[in-house]
Amino acid sequence: MTRSLYAFLTILILLNFSLTANAQSNDHIFPASAAAKPYIDFDSKGFLVNGKRTFIVSAGLEYARIPHQLWYDRLMRIKRAGFNCIEIYTMWNFHEPTEGKFDFTGDRDLGAFLKLVKDLGLYAIVRVGPYYCAEWDLGGYPIWLKFKKGVSVREDNKPFEQYVDRFFDHLLPIVFKSQINNGGAVILVQLENEHPKSWGDIVVDGYFKSLQTKALQLGLQVPYFFSGLHHGSDPAGDDQLDDVKRPNPWMSTEFWSVWYSQYGAKSGDDDLYDRRTWKIISRGGNGYNYYMAHGGSNFGYTNNDEDAASYDYGSAIGQTGDLRPLYYTFKRAAWFSRSFENVLENGTDATSAYPHVASDSAIKVTARTSLAGDIIFLDNPGKKEVNTGLNISGAESLTADKKITIKPGEIYPLVHNFKINGDVTLNWALTRVFAVVKQENTTTIIVDAEEKSPVLLQFGVKSGALSTSSDVKISNGTATINETMPSAAKPVTYTFKSGNQTIRILAMNRQQTNKTWITEIAGKNYIISGLAYVGDASIKDQQLHITTETPLKQNGQQVAVLYTANAAIPFNVGAVADQTVKNITLNNWEYKSGALSAATTVNTSGWLKSKDPQPMGADGDITADAWYRTTVTAPSEGKYTLQIKGNGRGQAFVDGNLAATWNLSKNEVSLNLKKGKHTLAIFTAHDGRDKLVSYIGPIDKIDNKGVSGSAVIKKGGPFITGLTDWYFAKATQKSDVKLGPIADASAYKKYKIGDDAFNRKEGYGWFKTTIPQQPAGTAKITLYFKSVDENATVFINGKEMAHHEGWDQPFEVAINDAEALKKPLTLSVFIENHSNEGGIDQPVKINAIGDATAVTGWELKGGPGDALSVKGWAKLTQVKETSGPVFYRTTFSVPQVKDRTLIWRFDPVGLGHGSVWVNGHNLGRYPEKLDMKSLYIPESWLNAGVNHLVVYDEDGKPISKTQVVTEPDANRSVVNVTAKLN
Template sequence: MKKIFHLFLTGLFLSICTVSYGQGSNDHIFPASAAAKPYIDFDSKGFLVNGKRTFIVSAGLEYARIPRQLWYDRLLKIKRAGFNCIEIYTIWNFHEPTEGKFDFTGDRDLNAFLKMVKDLGMYSIVRVGPYYCAEWDFGGYPIWLKFKPGLKVREPNPQFEKYVDRFFDHLLPIVTNNQINKGGSVILVQLENEHPNGWGTAMPDSYFKHLQTRALDAGIQVPYFFSGLHHASDPAGDGKLDDAKRPNPWFSTEFWSVWYSQYSAKPGDDDLYNRRTWKIIAHGGNGYNYYMVHGGSNFGYTNNDEDAASYDYGAAIGQAGDLRPIYYTFKRAALFSRSFQDVLENSVADSSYSKLITDTALKVTARKSPAGDIVFIDNPGKKAISTLLNTAGGKKPLTVLPGEIYPLIHNFKLNDEVTIDRALTRVFAVVKQANTTTVIVDVEKGQAIDLGFKTKSTPSTANPAVKISGSSVNITEVMTAIQKPLEYLFKAGNQTIRVLVMNRQWTDKTFITEVNGLNYVLSGAGYIAGTTIKNNQLSAQIESPLLSTTNTAVWLYSDKKSTQLTTSEQNTFNQPSSIALNNWMIKDATGFAAANYKTVNWLPSVNPLPMGADGDISPDAWYRTLVNIPETGKYTLQVNGGGRGQAFIDGKPAAKWKLNNAELTLDLKKGKHTLAIFAAHDGRDKLAAYIGPVDEVDSKGVFGKALIKKGGPFISELGNWYYTPAQKGDVSQGPPAFDTTRFKKYKIGTDVFNTKEGYAWFHTIIPQQPAGTSKLALLFKSVDENATVFINGKKVFHHNGWNQPFQVELTDAATLKAPIALSVFIENYSNEGGIDQPVKINAIGDAQVITNWQMKGGPGNPADKNGWQKMIVGKDTTGGPHFYRSSFSTPQVKGKTLIWRFDPKGLGHGTVWVNGHNIGRYPEKIPVSSLYIPECWLNNGLNQLVIYDEDGRQPNQSTIVAEQVAGRTITLQKADLN
């Protein structure tokens, strides 16, 4: 049930994990070494980067889910949203998919990625594993680890540590060479990930000590920690983030923004996560990392069993690079936090502002620091509240929107000449531009603009709306409807203060870009894709949604002037909604089942082995053997399995079945036959919170002893379960007498321990078996956590560990002649507990064992030019996997980013390649039906599409479809800086 807890019950997961991984966990951070401290350091109140107080606004994304050609685009979009940091996993099986063969080139070039982050002026947090989770195949473990005898993950185990060390030998030098004290971007390192036992600085066993020693020996000098910090969908919780006992800042490494079950934005996402972000800012948080800001794609065979090609996550930046409403929400919080990081990274809670308002529907919190104060007015309700502030200058009107946490600024030093005495208007950002400081504020029509400044030198202004009295400067007006931002200027000494007053519509379209070491503010653009300066003229690539029908004027604010950009002529090309796929070619991929097929270089074994035993990492495999049938009739084949299977007898399709069901029925004639099995799966478990051996966890394909016997089926599921609570020592006394007044009905998969440690008896009756039954096997797929099995009151078996299958065999003739009382004593030590999966009985008894198997993983080569034929539409090809091939043309239009997707309508399960690039698996498991084709993998003109459909369904209904809502138009706009 821990599998259910960690993988499936999303709502429960979010609420419970806030406790499990949040405030109650060790969130301490190991300090930097002496060599790194001048570059990255911290105290109990905040982070210091290069000696400066720095609020870390981090964006989670995985370079493994983005083509290298698009790294810059995604990173720049993140930088433009005010983020100053990127958090990544260095997924093990992405870099060592085949044992001993490491790949850090191309799309896997971690060094190049980290240097790109640095070149963009951002920092990075690197989570080196060796476990990752991430809804990634097998949690990031290489599949070949399953076939190492005695290997146990995430606990003291020499075998596991040996392979971790070998991976770290290649990985850690890249990370260490990119540390900030060596001129790189890396400021924090995470060892392990979401381990059930060790978070922060906790090291409960020698495995953690080993990881620490290995990292330090490799040269990790920046601060580091274990597993993560404050993972939750609402990390601030009840807002009590200050902790005098904590020696380091408060930081969330996984602020879950939206969820991996979602595609695209849904109404309310931006408001929900806006409030949760501002709770962190208002209550003493020193930074956060959204997981995810850009989800990306599961290219190749990297998806786990919860997703397929898309890992969109409903994120701020969509799978195809489009910007969602939550992107602008994130930008707002990021720019504010970084503008006032001198306060937020060195503050304490201050109650002296509690009487600022009297309206009890609003809550007041404040942060006080040597750099100034920020007061937060919190409206937790669902209606806007208008109130009056009790200020030294009298009562001031204030309107706080539903769910909003409204910041007020007091006594904040802008520069050596000017201090913000009060900002009763929302401050969007503060931008340093040489000797000009630009303060951008956000006011809606009819609300008050109320800003007050104090100056050291005598101020001056040419703007009559700026009121000067001695050293005080005040801007107090009522906001009107605007066609462009309002601009107010005054000077003090050699410093210019510019106040730009906007509404939310304009601040959403306002970006800060740095060119040649100077900051420029551009307002009116949906996104700024790039800026350059040549011959004292600034050129900006203005990006807007493809379907946008309105063009807002874009204004440029340099340190010296403001000016409107001029627009070049736009291309009016209209993207078609779809592209038909015709002239299909087909190739039968079932030849591996033929009776006369030569199995050269196949992996031989006595019993079938799980997929991956031959080193193949695909979700497809073929198995072959010979079987001798003594007489014609109906037979039942039993073999352990995971995924989907199709049996072939002498090359002809015979049956399809779910391999987890462990048996199928075949009509067979007397004599020798070639038995071939095609196996496929849709992703492996990510093994959340799992500790122990991985050899039998979530195995795929067919494996173990294969039996065949005339008759059947022989496997049935046990029902009618009951349970009763127990004490730990009760197991030694044996099960209590069954009594329905004491025992309660039990449904398999239900938690009876209320997520706490506990013990219980589980009881059912095994029906009397047919006469002549000599052996009965009890099949347990998973219990949580430890189980002691009793038959008719007698202990017969004990098993430790959840999510591990085991079986108990009964061979006593007297026992098998009558109904059997089955009792199971369950010990639960954390989270949910009980019997996770249905318990089955197997009455096949003595049966013929099928041996001498051969296996070959993979679908074959999709680029092989041999064997293709013209597809006849309507001809039945569902008797096994087939390749299909077509071509299509896509235009590449100047000034347009056109997004195309492949819609596998009518197909079954499979994989798609475009121009040789594996774009992932289908069908999707989230609310999107088509697969994203990265624009960088498309040719200008003819493109080749290859499909491997494991069910052999024809692709004549499939098409290339446009995702117009994700497309973009780019116009070049310019302005003179003179």
């Protein structure tokens, strides 16, 4: 089973949790304490925040992936899109990278981040771990945890729980101080994350009980849950989400919007996730969290082995803060959900009450009802546009000879009997409602209507209602708008009054609602329409002051309208002249060797010393680089093979000179040695640790990096070879293994390692190949199986030699019969496959080194060295490839353009693997694994004058082709404007 297949199957498993949630009721949320209930509570129908029915529209982001100087900017973008909540992880290794040294300052200042969330009027869902996944290095576990004896993660293991408790002692008081009942933003807490034994469920074992007990002891009072709720790329599936057995609301805490393998917007993303969002809204969901709404960056060494520096995720808000089409899709769903949360958070299924509301049978109907009103959802699941009439008793004046257009995949809401205020009820809204905004004595209803489409609304009003717009007809206790949307460059306004209440309807096309922003200032709501984005907004001296921005690619004159409670005030935003921004050529490079640790004379007094080499990180280093040193003795001149288990990339230096490079997982390297004693230095590097999804058990042997275990050397080699020419024969049952390998050669068919032999079903079979005759004098060989799927019994010449249980777990089988090794051997492997793909999913290798000399006396020092040191640099006078890793540095300046946010990136073209620092900030790892190959330089890390750039290339590649480049799609103008309020 390949890694990519494993990832895919993991997704399927998680989707299964989502799609079968109703049947399993695995979405349990523990209620708030008595002290917190007045502030955050729930019932089976929905959430209540401060006593008010509240639809949770949450945006996933990680403060750990955003410089703290940009937290406000990213949170404001989330707020402007209508979100009322954010969801975060609190990565353990981000806050305790070195054992016992906790860091909650600067970019790690969780308390400051949560305060900012609160100040912006947002709520927070905090996922405290201790495991996170998140495509983050080691899933969030600190590296030092790997070297603690007896630690077994994610189970009832006292050593592990003791380290978790110590972390929680520092983390949880910060989180709990910000609980909503303490005046903070936190409304929900998640304990653990995506545990294979329990998601949203009751306590299932001692490990979960320990997390619960610790959290409650430290002051957890808001509702909490385990592991996650309804994760998936389509969390609602095709089911109704109501469940009479569920004591709590339906919530998706990871609605996967796009995926971590994508950079930027892809055509169709917005339509796809629009439909999936509306499925939640229309089928009884009470909240959702997009993972990710903003992805950010893996700065430093925080990426796992699937990523590099970028964690863009193809998200609505890009890595650099740019807004994608998905952003506006999310904004429409958010404002609708929040406008009608009294229905959506207190409703029941009313589909049976509206079976024929759509005249076209291609339209599927669902509906929600509550004391606050009804919403009927018209679903067009097909691939063609549908124009349907409506069958609504009592609203024939609206529906006669009228059809509404429902796009392919669209879910279109109709609103019925929704109480606006004490005087007015929205009897019917047959035009899509974008938002309902309370503005003092005015209620503004924004509807979304394209040119030539109907604008159809009917209100129930008290006698004495007065039309203040010729297009609003008032008669017999109703106010009716029955119009056709004109070709208008600005919104169309309809108004009427009932008592002291004004109802204003703003009809806009989709392009206009995209540019419409609802802002709250000093307790009052304002609507600003016509701007690509609105950031800060404040009122001073009877003027509204706003910061607006526009992508430079879309820049031009903008005409905007400010809607107060009583007026529509137009104002202009001057166009910003487009200026071509050129990439920055980098010159005047300096360099210094990054391989000083390979020299024969190195002071290793501070290095970690051990008999056998220890995995990277054993010395406390948290980087992706490490040096190992030892000595070897060659009895005579010739080629020698060093065998040592490894993971990552390696470079071997003999007496200070580069002798070989290799993939460490090959477990051996050949070196040409002269007779005598030699200094051997090995440089190792990796591209991120595994995130350990679903892993439970000892952590010390999992995903070791660098070289580790016993090391041996022998003249000759290489000694490790792969076995080819495999054949497969299907068996009928598990007990066939007792009969031994099938002898009939005609039963076997050619087999390729990695192929699924069982057609994704449970099954059994024989896999056979030939082990070649070994050279004379060979007394022992070892068979190395990296992974079989799932259980294996190994036979040599028909004789059972070993049995192994478990997929993706390496094992070895030794053959010590010197006489048998003089001839070819038949290797047969009986595989038991219990689910999904099965077979031999990784190559099987022979190790024929036999007896060899042990290499001991190892020293380890992690890290690339001091990248920012001012010493040791020399001018780079020519393009050259060095032996081993190398540092480069130079300076550059970025153009300062008024009223612009220019996005800059470092493009490592021509380089190998490594890290980049700008003004001392580590941008993360390259090469990127996404379509965007350059590394984002946060604008807050750039100076107006000289900027210092350092590059560490582990492969010693030449630096000459690199540039600092701009990202045209993300560049934007930023303008401060004012609008008079009277």
